[in-house]
Amino acid sequence: MTGYFRSVDIGNLHLEGNVFAAPMSGYTDRVTRGLALFEGAVLAYTEMISAEALIRNSGRTLSMMNRADGEAFLAVQLFGSSPETLGRAAVLATQSGADLLDLNAGCPVSKVTGKGAGAALGREVERLALAVEEMGKAGLPVTVKIRSGWDEGKINWSEAGHAVVEAGAAAIGFHPRTRRQGYGGRADWTALKKMSLELPVPIIGSGDLDSPLSVLRMFEETGCRAVMIARGAIGNPGIYSQTRKLLTTGILETPPTPEEHLRVARFHLNAAAEEFGDEITAREIKKHLVGYIKGWPSAAELRRELMMASDIPTLMTLLNEES
Ligand SMILES: Cc1cc2nc3c(=O)[nH]c(=O)nc-3n(C[C@H](O)[C@H](O)[C@H](O)COP(=O)(O)O)c2cc1C
Structure with missing residues (x-):
């Protein structure tokens, strides 16, 4: 292997x-x-x-x-x-x-x-x-x-x-x-x-x-x-x-916990905002963020809230609240 x-x-x-x-x-x-x-x-x-x-x-x-x-x-x-x-x-x-x-x-x-x-x-x-x-x-x-x-x-x-x-x-x-x-x-x-x-x-x-x-x-x-x-x-x-x-x-690690996924999601959000600016990022980042929460029991509600959010602070708050 x-x-x-x-x-x-x-x-x-x-x-x-x-x-x-x-x-x-x-x-x-x-x-x-x-x-x-x-x-x-x-x-x-x-x-x-x-x-x-x-x-x-x-x-x-x-x-x-x-x-x-x-x-x-x-x-x-x-x-x-x-x-x-x-x-x-x-x-x-x-x-x-x-x-x-x-x-x-x-x-x-x-x-x-x-x-x-x-x-x-x-x-x-x-x-x-x-x-x-x-x-x-x-x-x-x-x-x-x-x-x-x-x-x-x-x-x-x-x-x-x-x-x-x-x-x-x-x-x-x-x-x-x-x-x-x-x-x-x-x-x-x-x-x-x-x-x-x-x-x-x-x-x-x-x-x-x-x-x-x-x-x-x-x-x-x-x-x-x-x-x-x-x-x-x-x-x-x-x-x-x-x-x-x-x-x-040959070692299969346990998959990341939801908290770990959220930590990376917040990092991704910050890095994108720095690179592309707030306006573009607020529009473009959601498809990534919903990927980070895919498959969780509470995903449907959080996904809906993320999709409705229109600015970076709101997105960040949602990602923080879940952890
Ligand atoms: C949203 C999305 C965008 C893609 N864009 C490209 C692209 O720009 N160029 C390309 O060669 N393939 C593109 N692909 C195809 C992927 O590189 C890959 O070959 C395909 O998704 C199969 O792999 P998967 O079943 O593991 O997703 C895209 C796939 C997806 C889902």
């Missing part, structure tokens, strides 16, 4: 471990990545960043690439449809300090796929490969995050995987659900196992990692080289330290 926490090389980057924080739009901002890294994630992807917006030089977009505290390697995820635009955005991200570039070829949201990006790029394998080539010209390791296909009738992970490796991808993040599945049903870990056997680059497994044990199980069952935790880390950054402990020592 202790063999699963291992270093991994992605292109020229040597990472001292293989448990990563997955990109999550609207979630993996600078503060959340900092928390994940503090707790033991080895790499934390930015949320997906529009290549077009980056080229337009939008200030908000640029700030999404600010390095988090403790972020040894900044992994920037880009989305777009035009290989040329993605190539130009890759250069800008590199100039902004990125150490690794990831291409989103899996986002299922219609607003994104409707423009040929995300999962729509994933099904157009030639364009996808061209995009990897263009991004590679920036000189950083390029990774690609793909799904298993568009729907059950159009499973193309193998073709897409081979094509991006041929185009120079240094690793592949694989979320083995189809676009049609969205985030429902189960991820197909057998496809992840097959990909790990088929391709010569590190495969980073994603899908249904909701506990340290599930991460161990993914390593055992699929042989993937690394994992990225997504929803399982929302309001639960301690999952990284517990997972590392399990993978390195």
Whole structure:
């Protein structure tokens, strides 16, 4: 069991471990990545960043690439449809300090796929490969995050995987659900196992990692080289330290108590307010805070109160009252 926490090389980057924080739009901002890294994630992807917006030089977009505290390697995820635009955005991200570039070829949201990006790029394998080539010209390791296909009738992970490796991808993040599945049903870990056997680059497994044990199980069952935790880390950054402990020592710690969760939630709230200001934080932080209280007996009432609160002091009072 202790063999699963291992270093991994992605292109020229040597990472001292293989448990990563997955990109999550609207979630993996600078503060959340900092928390994940503090707790033991080895790499934390930015949320997906529009290549077009980056080229337009939008200030908000640029700030999404600010390095988090403790972020040894900044992994920037880009989305777009035009290989040329993605190539130009890759250069800008590199100039902004990125150490690794990831291409989103899996986002299922219609607003994104409707423009040929995300999962729509994933099904157009030639364009996808061209995009990897263009991004590679920036000189950083390029990774690609793909799904298993568009729907059950159009499973193309193998073709897409081979094509991006041929185009120079240094690793592949694989979320083995189809676009049609969205985030429902189960991820197909057998496809992840097959990909790990088929391709010569590190495969980073994603899908249904909701506990340290599930991460161990993914390593055992699929042989993937690394994992990225997504929803399982929302309001639960301690999952990284517990997972590392399990993978390195075999010890499964008892899950954090509600008081411990609240302590981290208050820290998260303060750090976000400092980073983004009170107004934005009051609006954006609630999805994180309800994650911290998920599953408690008293969660329904507190969740309602948190969702109704409109300023930081009220949110803080609610988090204090519960402890
Ligand atoms: C709210 C949310 C936002 C996401 N945003 C992104 C994104 O920006 N880029 C990306 O590649 N994947 C994104 N994902 C997918 C996750 O990285 C991950 O692959 C997926 O959630 C499967 O893992 P899970 O079942 O453990 O949650 C997102 C998922 C969620 C739930």
